[in-house]
């Protein structure tokens with residue numbers, strides 16, 4: 306007998322695991338998180354949410370509170386270009402990056418997950434698991450077992466779940482490593498160059514600074530702990546003088562390896578976030594991609610667990626997010642290559658493209674993932690995140706994103722001709738001044754458009770879209 310039975314076991318309480326669990330619980334699925342650490346670490350890795358993440362979180366009413374707490378910056382972080390990428394005019398309801406500690410985002414997501422009934426078991430490391438026809442049984446380091454219908458590895462780049470599932474993680478090894486130290490010191494913010502042109506980067510953080518410096522001769526075991534002495538020696542070597550580093554809060558090492566899981570799904574085992582992809586630290590994208598994965602998977606897995614959608618819906622998670630992962634790896638590697646290219650002609654060309662307002666906008670959308678479009682073909686809005694336009698519902702002004710707060714698919718009916726579809730999906734009769742060439746739109750719970758009705762097309766293709774994305778529900782006889 307297992308010590309606990311649940312519908313979905315999520316390994317890891319990082320951004321991916323917490324948002325995924327909250328999404329599953331919102332849909333009424335019994336969800337448990339097993340997290341290796343007894344408590345959240347005292348240091349903070351990431352410090353931003355990008356425009357795409359804010360757009361997604363807004364579909365659950367979660368962006369507003371975070372935006373009120375954070376610090377808005379009107380551009381997207383990028384590596385290798387002389388200036389930032391302006392977000393003005395890009396396809397987003399949030400044309401800014403939000404400066405906010407990753408730990409704070411995790412706190413907000415954890416509070417939501419708990420509120421919705423997720424059980425979070427800390428100090429529970431998933432060591433291995435066995436599969437059966439109808440579930441997965443995970444062995445926890447303390448000898449307990451947890452049985453679930455599905456297991457999702459949100460357990461970071463060194464994912465035990467990915468390795469135990471036998472999912473390949475092809476890619477490229479790191480060519481360089483950098484040391485990171487959250488310390489106090491007298492160096493000015495920004496890059497400080499040494500006599501041979503190499504630099505130490507100093508990033509301001511609340512009450513301390515983050516030092517980043519390339520590491521000469523990294524140890525063969527990259528898990529060897531970084532000491533203050535090691536970081537101090539490297540900083541002094543690069544600067545050619547001694548600058549004292551004090552009060553270390555966090556010392557670490559990272560590299561530019563890029564790897565992508567071969568499959569995001571292996572039967573009843575799935576992967577999300579860093580467990581599915583690692584990439585160079587360019588464009589400050591990791592938390593954001595983790596949230597994007599979780600948002601894509603949550604409603605699909607919930608529908609399959611609840612039996613309203615067929616298993617095949619889970620394969621669209623692999624199709625959509627593996628393709629997104631390929632783009633993230635390509636984008637981050639390209640940024641590093643751009644940084645290293647110096648005065649190469651192609652790099653100069655890219656910088657001139659970025660200096661052009663239209664080029665700047667296009668790059669900002671590519672690098673933040675705002676250009677996300679899941680392959681569905683047809684109308685230009687199909688597969689894209691529907692814009693958060695103002696709409697009027699039952700005489701009350703609201704926004705499209707608010708129609709998705711409950712996490713259910715919605716057929717937005719702008720003509721009143723689709724009422725009969727309420728047997729299959731929630732139909733919201735809305736008025737909008739901004740969508741004159743669209744009569745109706747089927748929105749998936751993640752806000753991506755799954756069907757678009759245009760003048761004269763009636764409900765052609767709607768039944769197929771409903772069956773594909775919602776399941777085998779009754780559709781009107783006229784369809």
Ligand SMILES: Cc1cc2nc3c(=O)[nH]c(=O)nc-3n(C[C@H](O)[C@H](O)[C@H](O)COP(=O)(O)OP(=O)(O)OC[C@H]3O[C@@H](n4cnc5c(N)ncnc54)[C@H](O)[C@@H]3O)c2cc1C
Pocket residue numbers: 316317318319320321322339340341342350351352353407429430431432459460461462464465466485559577578579580586589590591592593594595
């Ligand atoms: C120095 C640094 C700076 C960064 N800056 C940014 C930034 O500015 N913006 C940005 O978007 N991203 C940034 N990132 C990347 C970002 O931190 C990660 O991409 C993000 O945390 C991934 O989220 P995740 O939920 O997939 O995994 P993680 O946050 O790694 O969470 C995985 C969780 O799983 C737990 N776990 C591991 N193994 C097990 C197991 N076997 N059983 C149970 N639990 C387990 C871990 O303890 C952890 O809590 C940065 C990363 C680093 C290292």
